[in-house]
Amino acid sequence: MSKDTLTIVDNRTEKTYEVPLFKGAVRAMDLRQIKVNAEDFGVMTYDPAFMNTASCQSSITFIDGDKGILRYRGYPIEQLAEKCSFLEVAYLVLFGELPTASQLKEWETEITLHTMIHESVKKFMAGFHYDAHPMGMLVSTVAALSTFYPDAKSVLDPKVRRLQILRLIGKMPTIAACAYRHRMGYPIVNPDNDLSYTANFMNMLWRMVEPKFVANPVLARALDILFILHADHEQNCGTNAMRAVGSSQADPYLATAAAAAALAGPLHGGANEEVLKMLDEISTVDRIPAFIEQVKGGKGRLMGFGHRVYKNYDPRARIIKQTAEEVFKVTGRNPKLEIAIELEKIALSDEYFIKRKLYPNVDFYSGIIYQAMGFTPEMFTVLFAIPRTAGWLAQWQEMITDPEQKIARPRQIYTGHWIKEVVPIEKRG
């Protein structure tokens, strides 16, 4: 009979330990009993960048990186992108099941009632420099919401949590649009409750003097699909920040600001902005081979390629590529698409990329669509943060209600000096 355990022999002491496997994993605390003597701290695991450490149990998102599978709550991303709206998917991610028609109606109404921001939030945002990066504005303003909603501190109260979830999902597009219009020097547009989540976002971004903004339905649907694709992606850098900060019971505005700050980095959500810069730098198809050689020589990376988890084509990239065709029928073809397609073709047949299993990720094509829709590259990460807020909040809720979770506090292997005497400053040389 096989047993769900590991037998570990400590060659230092010749003692043998039997350690249970928990859902295929070793509980790191079970290793602590392995000691040389009573004073010994016990064995720890060492895993910089969490390459092989599960920090939680989660029932939200499933990824099989080798097969290129992504599911939210068991539903394949392809079906959700085809058949659902973003708010339906946000509900699914947050509450575990797709809403019924009446639940969806109520959910949409509740979110719509929370889209406005306090006038002082607008004044706060007016203080940013005219060319401030929209991610910096978003992160700071989301953190500032904490000062407007002190009730949010009661994170253990499910009713309070639900209210902050509505506020955050409702206000994220409003803050994002304010950040965009602040840079452009345009007046702020208030939300329009007649419009869908994405059509209203487009209204707040682009309405000028017309009495009623009418969003192009193809573009509004494309944005909705892009939001669905970005709603959650299990334990990545931003989500880990959300859980880590939330684990101190800081309110969800502060935790979401931390998650968004993590997302802002070029190796995470900032990658699609970098993809466009890269395509600009390449500028013509004939310069692709030289660029690829440069990357292979260790000079820079092929942005929008490679993923910590996907060692296959990112399923989101495939859906985005299809959505791009719909968008281009309305906007005209973005000339960068030709360069991107050729770059993908060359990279996918090159030994360097094949050997390392480097495939296009979600960011490779998303920037091209966003640009065709009229977004400037600085807005791309903001467009990622809006839908990911649903995922962050779902992960935060799961963490708060998980009896096994406590404040996140990793260990370290100390490599510094053991003990030193402080020399008076006049004698230091």
Ligand SMILES: CC(C)(COP(=O)(O)OP(=O)(O)OC[C@H]1O[C@@H](n2cnc3c(N)ncnc32)[C@H](O)[C@@H]1OP(=O)(O)O)[C@@H](O)C(=O)NCCC(=O)NCCS
């Ligand atoms: C996403 C990413 C950070 C994952 O990194 P990771 O899991 O830590 O992988 P590593 O950095 O260990 O890379 C493994 C190998 O592939 C190479 N590699 C990874 N991504 C690469 C890329 N985009 N271009 C060229 N080489 C790349 C690394 O140089 C390394 O090569 P080596 O084994 O010869 O040293 C990385 O692939 C990357 O920087 N991609 C570009 C940025 C991007 O698109 N990010 C968006 C993610 S959704």
